Amino acid sequence: MxxxxxxxxxxxxxxxxxxxxxxxxxxxxxxxxxxxxxxxxxxxxxxxxxxxxxxxxxxxxxxxxxxxxxxxxxxxxxxxxxxxxxxxxxxxxxxxxxxxxxxxxxxTDIRTAAAGAVAAKYLANDTIYTAGVIGAGAQARYQIKALHKVRDFKEVIVYGPTESRVIAFKQEMERDLDVNVHIATNPEHVVALSEVVITTTPATSPVIQEAWLHPGVHITAMGSDAEHKQELEASILKRADIYVSDVKTQCLRLGELRSAVEEGLFSKETDVIELGELTSGKKTGRTDSSEITVADLTGTGxxxxxxxxxxxxxxxxxxxxxxxx
Amino acid sequence: MxxxxxxxxxxxxxxxxxxxxxxxxxxxxxxxxxxxxxxxxxxxxxxxxxxxxxxxxxxxxxxxxxxxxxxxxxxxxxxxxxxxxxxxxxxxxxxxxxxxxxxxxxxTDIRTAAAGAVAAKYLANDTIYTAGVIGAGAQARYQIKALHKVRDFKEVIVYGPTESRVIAFKQEMERDLDVNVHIATNPEHVVALSEVVITTTPATSPVIQEAWLHPGVHITAMGSDAEHKQELEASILKRADIYVSDVKTQCLRLGELRSAVEEGLFSKETDVIELGELTSGKKTGRTDSSEITVADLTGTGxxxxxxxxxxxxxxxxxxxxxxxx
CATH class of the missing domain: 3.30.1780.10 (ornithine cyclodeaminase, domain 1)
Structure with missing residues (x-):
């Protein structure tokens, strides 16, 4: 078949x-x-x-x-x-x-975006007004659509390096979802204005800095899936009140956790929450609206x-x- | 396609x-x-x-x-x-x-049998009279047919645990090749009477003992391809004048070499000839008709x-x- x-x-x-x-x-x-x-x-x-x-x-x-x-x-x-x-x-x-x-x-696009929604379900604040996304490709669109299934935001703010793709993103999102899309001129603005930020880039050096974080923000980093990729300044993982891996062993090799260990901020043995521990109820996600939370998604079999x-x-x-x- | x-x-x-x-x-x-x-x-x-x-x-x-x-x-x-x-x-x-x-x-059957023939080409004596095989399944047949392309033997001796399969083996080999097939009642007889022995079993403990070896014999062990399998008494690898892996790292994990290392006969770092070093001319195979040689084939991508x-x-x-x- x-x-x-x-x-x-x-x-x-x-x-x-x-x-x-x-x-x-x-x-x-x-x-x-x-x-x-x-x-x-x-x-x-x-x-x-x-x-x-x-x-x-x-x-x-x-x-x-x-x-x-x-x-x-x-x-x-x-x-x-x-x-x-x-x-x-x-x-x-x-x-x-x-x-x-x-x-x-x-x-893969669907299951990756769905994982983003699952992470947000357990880690983002219940009420959010603005969802931010860095990157304006296919995965950025799927992530925002999936997030909209679990959080009812009205505003989207996007940053991407290619203007035509950002404009196409805006058109598609405003057509398919009941949202207004704003185009940011840099990633810092996206973080500043959003309660949930999703990074969907193939970046090999951080696109989000720790200094930009604000209380209550949830970040899902789904871009890094290889040994040389990194989207978040490593100190963000340390700063976060809750850091969640999809699978710890994979994140140690391919995800944001790799950089954090290389920079000595985590040890390989550090206990890390895995997403399945949240969905199964073994561990608790966000418990306070001011917590900073991070999900590191590398994609699982x-x-x-x-x-x-x-x-x-x-x-x-x-x-x-x-x-x- | x-x-x-x-x-x-x-x-x-x-x-x-x-x-x-x-x-x-x-x-x-x-x-x-x-x-x-x-x-x-x-x-x-x-x-x-x-x-x-x-x-x-x-x-x-x-x-x-x-x-x-x-x-x-x-x-x-x-x-x-x-x-x-x-x-x-x-x-x-x-x-x-x-x-x-x-x-x-x-x-897989074809490329596995072909690898056996390649090993024999560089390791078996040029003139052999009897080829022995332990196991009488499909791979035993392919191995003997492939060996016959590189060595012109007239006699085959086979041992297998299931009589009907051994008889079918004999019929097929005598039909397809210009050889006489003799059925042995135990593996020791196969080794004693053969200048080349091929083991094609899923054995998890040795089917050939060191004590049975005789000068000039070449053994190709192709059965072991998993962590729990073993066809040759580990000391055979040490006793052999030439031991060849298809790929050393795989044989350390899945082949006969695994048992030899576990029993302390080889260290993981021991220099081992790989089959490609023979075929490329980087190293030399058999140089004397009395040498005992062993090829350990786990199968390669x-x-x-x-x-x-x-x-x-x-x-x-x-x-x-x-x-x-």
Whole structure:
């Protein structure tokens, strides 16, 4: 069974269901013996490319996903998108490959944005007026749409380096959500004016400084997913009242936590809250409106398995309906 | 582009070409900066299953393979084969998935047997009369057929625990090769009577003892590919005049070398010859007919990429011929 991106897009989007599916994946990570090997990575420096393989088996799930995603950053010279990706669904019972989702990274976008919403659900103040986002690409849009499912803000403030993309962001958000979008001239303004800030950049040096923080702000940093990336000044993690990793071992290698450890602000052994400990109720998120909170999201194989199984179920359901007709 | 096992079997087999392709993969490992991340493994104990992911990028190759292979050892209860597997070919230039080879482990069988032939080419005596094999399954057959491409023996001696399979082995080998097959009643007889011995078992404790060795014998152990497997008494590696790993780091984790290190016979840092050092001429294999030699094969992503690219080229060539007709 092979499905393409268009078929998947028709049935899977940012909504309460997908956010719930991803929230459950984090709870599973904290409460079940999920088998999630380290990310496999193939670097191809000759072509400025990298291929990542992620997977996770969640006990009780009949299928698990193996995701292959790539970024080849010279592809634009060939008129091709930099990202490619697909998910293979494999039977957890027999090992047989069962389906191929040629989603081209779409499901990754959805599960990543959903994780942002889950983090905000437990860490952001209940009432927020302005959501800020740094970066104006696809993920910035999905993050704001997902956040809007869990927090009812009316204002959005965005900063991005490319004016045309920022304008397109504004148009799309104002069309799809009941919000006003303001364009900031620098990241500091975004932080100053927002109660929730999401960073969605491929930055390799901090785009947010500790000095800009204000009481009550929640930051979700989802850009860093490689050893050389960093979006937050490392001292922000120390300053935060609550710092949450999606998975500590991954954040130590690929996330904001890596820089904080390298700068001696955390030790590798420091106890860190994982997102699944919040969703499962094992630990508590925000308890005071003035707390500063940070979520560090590197992306997990458990999210991939959860969204892929959900997508396949949606696709199967549709096929059955067609058959009945 | 998706191809199934039957299409692949028609065009790819044990022959001089596939042995050359695999030999070149080992030379590439020793001479190029091949990117070959550690094997990714998902264990699913509930269903007695495991899924392995292997990959390697060989510089200069337009495509690289990502192989997903599984063994679910309760599948027989469902009337299903235990092994499943496929290879995905990905562009090294753009990251785009280009082809899917649903070979169900067939290409792994071929590239594994070819590696055995390559090892024997550099390590076995030139003239051998009897080839021995322990195990009588599919890989035992492929190994003997591949060995026959590089050494012209007339006698084969086999030991296997299941009589019906041993008899089927004898019939197939005598039909396909110009050899007589003798059935041994224990592994010791196989070693005693053979100048080359191949072990093709899933054993977790030694099936060959050091005391059985005789001058001039070459052993290829290809069964061990997991942390708990072992086919050779560890002292055999120490006793051997030449011990060769396919890839040292993998053999330390998954091969015979693991047990030898655990028993204190080798240190992790001991210099070990890798097969690619022989094929590239960097190091010398057998130099004396009385030497005892051992090859420890765990299976490499480089072999997978080489055989998959070869298979795809064969398949494409055939399609072009069809188009021309």
């Amino acid at each position: 092979i499905f393409n991106q268009a078929e998947i897009k028709e049935l899977v989007g940012i909504n309460d269901e997908t956010i719930t599916v991803v929230e459950k994946a984090f709870t599973d990570l904290a409460t079940k013996s999920v088998v999630m090997p380290p990310i496999m990575r193939v670097d191809i420096p000759e072509y400025n490319g990298e291929v990542d393989v992620k997977t996770a088996y969640i006990p009780g799930s009949e299928l698990f996903a193996l995701k292959v995603s790539s970024g080849f950053f010279d592809n634009f010279k060939l008129g091709l998108p930099s990202a490619n990706g697909l998910m293979m669904l494999i039977s957890s019972v027999t090992g047989e490959p069962k389906a191929l989702l040629l989603d081209n990274g779409y499901l 458990a999210q991939d398995t959860a969204i892929a199984v959900y997508a396949l179920n949606q696709l199967r359901r549709k096929q059955e309906i067609y058959v009945k007709e | 998706i191809f199934n096992q039957a299409e692949i079997k028609e065009l790819v087999g044990i022959n001089d070409e596939t042995i050359t392709v695999v030999e070149k993969a080992f030379t590439d490992l020793a001479t190029k900066s091949v990117v070959m991340p550690p094997i990714m493994r998902v264990d699913i104990p509930e269903y007695n299953g495991e899924v392995d992911v292997k990959t390697a990028y060989i510089p200069g190759s337009e495509l690289f393979a990502l192989k997903v292979s599984s063994g679910f050892f309760d599948n027989f209860k469902l009337g299903l084969p235990s092994a499943n597997g496929l290879m995905m070919l990905i562009s090294s230039v753009t990251g785009e998935p280009k082809a899917l080879l649903l070979d169900n482990g067939y290409l 480089a072999q997978d990429t080489a055989i998959a690219v070869y298979a795809l080229n064969q398949l494409r060539r055939k399609q072009e011929i069809y188009v021309k007709e």
